[in-house]
Amino acid sequence: MTLKPRLSRLLAEHGMVLVLLLLCAYFSIVTLTPQSATGVEAARQVADVLREFPGGSARVLIAVSDQPGDPEFATEIERLLAGSGVRILDVARGEPRQAREALQRISASGGRLDAIACTPVSGAWLVFTDLKSDFPSIGEPRRIVPREYRWPNFLKSGNLLNIANQIAVIAIVAIGMTFVIITGGIDLSVGSLIALSAVLTARFIRDYAGGTEAGTAGMILAAIASILSCGILGAFTGSMITRFGIPPFIVTLAMMLVGSGLAYILAHGQSIYQLPDSFVWLGRGADFGRMPNAVVLMLVLYALAHVLMTRMTPGRYLYAVGGNREAARLSGVPVRRVLLLAYVASALLAGLGGVIMASQLKSGSATYGNMYELYVIAAVVVGGTSLSGGEGRMLGTLTGAFTIAVIQNGMNLTNVESYTQKVVLGAVILGAVLLDRIRLRTRDSQ
Amino acid sequence: MxxxxxxxxxxxxxxxxxxxxxxxxxxxxxxxxxxxxxxxxxxxxxxxxxxxxxxxxxxxxxxxxxxxxxxxxxxxxxxxxxxxxxxxxxxxxxxxxxxxxxxxxxxxxxxxxxxxxxxxxxxxxxxxxxxxxxxxxxxxxxxxxxxxxxxxxxxxxxxxxxxxxxxxxxxxxxxxxxxxxxxxxxxxxxxxxxxxxxxxxxxxxxxxxxxxxxxxxxxxxxxxxxxxxxxGRELKDEFPPRSSVPGNTRLEVHGLGRGQVVRDISFSVRRGEILAMTGLIGAGRTETARLIFGADPRDCGEIRLDGNILDIRSPRDAIRSGIGLLTEDRKLQGLVLRHSVLENFGLPNLERFSHRGFLKLGIEREDFADYARRLGIRIPGPEERAGNLSGGNQQKVVLAKWLARNCEVLIFDEPTRGIDVGAKYEIYRLMNELAAAGKALIMISSELPEVLGMADRILVLRQGRVAGEIADARQATQEEILHLAVE
Structure with missing residues (x-):
């Protein structure tokens, strides 16, 4: 095999991953901005410079604003320089006024000042620009700031984790949607089920588990009960499709209305917020390093779903049913059971998505998940799953979900208006499907 | 031109x-x-x-x-x-x-x-x-x-x-x-x-x-x-020589019926026998096969295999009882064309190729390689998409999946339709081998030379009923069959 076909095959198989990487590269370049370390790391850099001052006994003023990381910056410098010979004359925290007062105190005591340790913010304060004329007695102190370097805002770990956390709900629901679309169906009801599940969870906790005083067991039971309720609706959807042969589009369209209506009825059109603080554990907590719990759950579910689709009997059956339902039936595949399970799985995962969303927002409302079905379908389709069924990959869907999230996040960082974002997102979905068409055409003509 | x-x-x-x-x-x-x-x-x-x-x-x-x-x-x-x-x-x-x-x-x-x-x-x-x-x-x-x-x-x-x-x-x-x-x-x-x-x-x-x-x-x-x-070469005979001798009865069908299409059909197939089922289009041949296989629900009738009554309600039941159907339309019913040959081969056999739901991919692959060799399936590799195969190779893949399932009764519905002459001969040879190995074969065919060349016994259907049976296919003529089919 020569290089060219191998390259084109690589592109065909992993084209969407490449697109995702290109998007990341693009947003990295356009969000490239001057950065500097903060907090402890910044303190270490500044302290190192101060220690190297000629004479080894520099007289220093520390000036910091009250931004996050700044107090740590100040205390860490003090700690690092304690007993090093460097004398810290004063620490000014907060605003330029505090710095001016500190300078006045140093000037009044007749002391000389060698250096001012500051952050990029405090280093730009006007009070330090004309020290020679304002405070002639203190000499000519140098301003020491943390080293400046250029790094994309997009690629900051905080931002990346934010992207993952933002897309977790859509990505988890997209697992179920992938099952359904691979069987050649569609599930429009997931957005409504997210809302229904969020409302149910919040109500169960408020009404039966003690509201804001609810314990862990109560919350878990409430979540499980809501997810199972969604599963029952999914079983209903699935049996309508398998027993009566109603097209999935119609059944799930109806269920979309039913689910949304039920959510509004149960919530009385209001947001339910009587939930304990600990309820946000799933949506906002991070027990595994800095990785949010919802993201960990998402990754675990994708790993399981990937194994299911590639290594297990039910996965094979899903593909076969979508690829050729009659051939699958005549090969002994329990077609109805497989279809039913796909819709139940989709509903259960939508229910889980609702619980996560309620946890992220610490409330339950019937407005949650509005239009999510479209984003979820977009994630699946962008991920290369064919709407005609029989083809698609679980990891493709994850790629698709992240592509959508990266585009949204990147456009937020570059201050693109939300209306423009919609246009771009629509174009990207179309582009992705076009890419897939071309892939199929080149493959089929071989 | x-x-x-x-x-x-x-x-x-x-x-x-x-x-x-x-x-x-x-x-x-x-x-x-x-x-x-x-x-x-x-x-x-x-x-x-x-x-x-x-x-x-x-x-x-x-x-x-x-x-x-x-x-x-x-x-x-x-x-x-x-x-x-x-x-x-x-x-x-x-x-x-x-x-x-x-x-x-x-x-x-x-x-x-x-x-x-x-x-x-x-x-x-x-x-x-x-x-x-x-x-x-x-x-x-x-x-x-x-x-x-x-x-x-x-x-x-x-x-x-x-x-x-x-x-x-x-x-x-x-x-x-x-x-x-x-x-x-x-x-x-x-x-x-x-x-x-x-x-x-x-x-x-x-x-x-x-x-x-x-x-x-x-x-x-x-x-x-x-x-x-x-x-491009001289084909001595269109049909390979038969050697098997039919034994005791294996499949018995009694009073099978569904609506107006299949009405009170009874017959039996013996070990090592090829029973040809022929008749005009619409005589109910494919429909009978689908009833035996559970693809359509039957109104009445009894199906026995080796004397035991089978309760067949779906193809899944039929397959579990050891019956396989090679459909007339391979593209629409026999194969998932967009999927690989290997996946198609494994589909009815996943119970054997898996343990607690987890697939044993290596065993599946080895098994397929084994059948590919035995049946002479010529493809670049098991990952090849079924849709890219020639008709003859597709038919062999379908056959392989039923053989791997160890089916005792195989129903071939127009087994050589759309298959070229060379591959036809190989399919016939394989059918003979299966019969010799003690399987019971039913061959549905409209091509009378094929019926005469391959079958031990011929069943002629007409308007959903058995119009007649020719006990010794070697003595039969096309005219005799047509007479039964048309009258």
């Missing part, structure tokens, strides 16, 4: 084909699958543009780039899969795209007059306002021919026109073809059925590997010589 060439990525389908068709002549185009017949036909129909070569119609040089070009030059191609809109009437289909409209309104009276005239020419006696969905295959074919005549085609290309027709319908079609020939049309007739060629064709052109390999006036060449030209 002179020196027509056409290549697809990786395949040189036509390597310089010459073809001459005279006015008022039926030219039979013969060749194995993959010989280039279909490609040549698509070039004629404008579906593919030729890479090289020249084309003259009535002496004028032309180029076909689109179907519209070829239609304008007076060439009509009737593909095996008809190009009819099922929801529209016969008349609407005939005039589709060329409606005789006045200010946007379709002029129904004009069209119906023209349609009646066309139907008169073809001897069609059904209402042209019937939706095509409800027409029989033969009637749909007439609509296709009428469509061709409606734009005054002078050259008619027909691909396997008799594949889905009953003997009686074939006779009528031949009548129509002869009439069109008399009217001066040139007809290119593509078929696998050698018997028909002698009946209908004036001249025969044989293609092999995208080249002309022979031309002869019909009747001027023996059947053996024709087959030899097609396969």
């Amino acid at each position: 002179r020196g027509i060439m056409k290549s697809f990525p990786g395949v040189r389908a036509l390597r310089g084909v010459d073809l001459t068709l005279n006015r008022g002549e039926v030219l039979a185009l013969l060749g194995e699958n993959g010989a280039g017949k279909s490609t040549l036909m698509r070039v004629l129909g404008g579906a593919h543009a030729a890479d090289a070569g020249t084309l003259h119609v009535d002496g004028c040089s032309t180029v076909f780039r689109t179907p519209e070009d070829s239609r304008r030059a007076g060439v009509a191609v009737i593909y095996q899969e008809f190009n009819l809109v099922p929801g529209l009437s016969a008349m609407e289909n005939i005039f589709l795209g060329r409606e005789t409209s006045r200010v946007g309104f379709v002029s129904g009276s004009e069209e119906s007059r023209a349609t009646r005239a066309l139907f008169g020419r073809l001897g069609a006696n059904f209402d042209p306002r019937t939706p095509c969905r409800t027409l029989t295959t033969a009637q749909q074919q007439l609509v296709e021919i009428a469509k061709a005549l409606a734009f005054e085609a002078r050259i008619l290309v027909m691909d396997e026109p008799t594949a889905a027709l009953t003997a009686h319908e074939v006779e009528r079609l031949f009548g129509i073809i002869r009439e069109l020939r008399r009217q001066g049309l040139g007809i290119i007739y593509i078929s696998h059925r050698l018997d028909e060629i002698d009946l209908i064709a004036d001249r025969i052109t044989v293609l092999r590997d995208g080249r002309n390999v022979g031309e002869a006036p019909a009747g001027g060449i023996s059947r053996t010589a024709l087959i030899g030209l097609m396969v």
Whole structure:
């Protein structure tokens, strides 16, 4: 095999991953901005410079604003320089006024000042620009700031984790949607089920588990009960499709209305917020390093779903049913059971998505998940799953979900208006499907 | 046509084909699958543009780039899969795209007059306002021919026109073809059925590997010589010798029925026996097989295997009891064309290829390699998509999946339809081997030479009932079978 076909095959198989990487590269370049370390790391850099001052006994003023990381910056410098010979004359925290007062105190005591340790913010304060004329007695102190370097805002770990956390709900629901679309169906009801599940969870906790005083067991039971309720609706959807042969589009369209209506009825059109603080554990907590719990759950579910689709009997059956339902039936595949399970799985995962969303927002409302079905379908389709069924990959869907999230996040960082974002997102979905068409055409003509 | 060439990525389908068709002549185009017949036909129909070569119609040089070009030059191609809109009437289909409209309104009276005239020419006696969905295959074919005549085609290309027709319908079609020939049309007739060629064709052109390999006036060449030209070697016999001797009864079917289609069918198949089930289209052969296999629910009847009553409600039940069905339509029912050969092979066997739901992919692959060797499946690899395989290899893959399931009763529904001569022989050989290994085989077939050549016993169906049984197929004749099937 020569290089060219191998390259084109690589592109065909992993084209969407490449697109995702290109998007990341693009947003990295356009969000490239001057950065500097903060907090402890910044303190270490500044302290190192101060220690190297000629004479080894520099007289220093520390000036910091009250931004996050700044107090740590100040205390860490003090700690690092304690007993090093460097004398810290004063620490000014907060605003330029505090710095001016500190300078006045140093000037009044007749002391000389060698250096001012500051952050990029405090280093730009006007009070330090004309020290020679304002405070002639203190000499000519140098301003020491943390080293400046250029790094994309997009690629900051905080931002990346934010992207993952933002897309977790859509990505988890997209697992179920992938099952359904691979069987050649569609599930429009997931957005409504997210809302229904969020409302149910919040109500169960408020009404039966003690509201804001609810314990862990109560919350878990409430979540499980809501997810199972969604599963029952999914079983209903699935049996309508398998027993009566109603097209999935119609059944799930109806269920979309039913689910949304039920959510509004149960919530009385209001947001339910009587939930304990600990309820946000799933949506906002991070027990595994800095990785949010919802993201960990998402990754675990994708790993399981990937194994299911590639290594297990039910996965094979899903593909076969979508690829050729009659051939699958005549090969002994329990077609109805497989279809039913796909819709139940989709509903259960939508229910889980609702619980996560309620946890992220610490409330339950019937407005949650509005239009999510479209984003979820977009994630699946962008991920290369064919709407005609029989083809698609679980990891493709994850790629698709992240592509959508990266585009949204990147456009937020570059201050693109939300209306423009919609246009771009629509174009990207179309582009992705076009890419897939071309892939199929080149493959089929071989 | 002179020196027509056409290549697809990786395949040189036509390597310089010459073809001459005279006015008022039926030219039979013969060749194995993959010989280039279909490609040549698509070039004629404008579906593919030729890479090289020249084309003259009535002496004028032309180029076909689109179907519209070829239609304008007076060439009509009737593909095996008809190009009819099922929801529209016969008349609407005939005039589709060329409606005789006045200010946007379709002029129904004009069209119906023209349609009646066309139907008169073809001897069609059904209402042209019937939706095509409800027409029989033969009637749909007439609509296709009428469509061709409606734009005054002078050259008619027909691909396997008799594949889905009953003997009686074939006779009528031949009548129509002869009439069109008399009217001066040139007809290119593509078929696998050698018997028909002698009946209908004036001249025969044989293609092999995208080249002309022979031309002869019909009747001027023996059947053996024709087959030899097609396969490129002398095929001594069309059917391999049988050696197995039927043993005790294995499958018994008693009083099987479903609606008007299958009415009170009873028969049995013995160990090591090939039972041929034949009859006209619509006699209920495929339907009977589907009832045994649980693909359709049965109203009544009892199925026993080795004396035990089977409770079959779905194909899954049938497969678990050891019954396999090789469907007539491999593309729609036998295989998932977009999936790999390996996945297709594994589908009925996942219970064996898995443990607690987890697939044992290595075992599946080894097993397939084993069957591929035994059945002579020739493919680049098990990851090859089933849709890319030739008909013969597809049939072998379907067979492999049932053999891996260790089926004791195998029902072959038209096992060699759309399969070229060489692969046919291999399928027959495999069927004989299976019979010799003690399996019970049912072969549904419309091709009487195949029935006579392969079966131990013949069951003739007519209108959903058993019309008769011929206990010793070796003594039977085609006439005897047809007599039972038609009467």
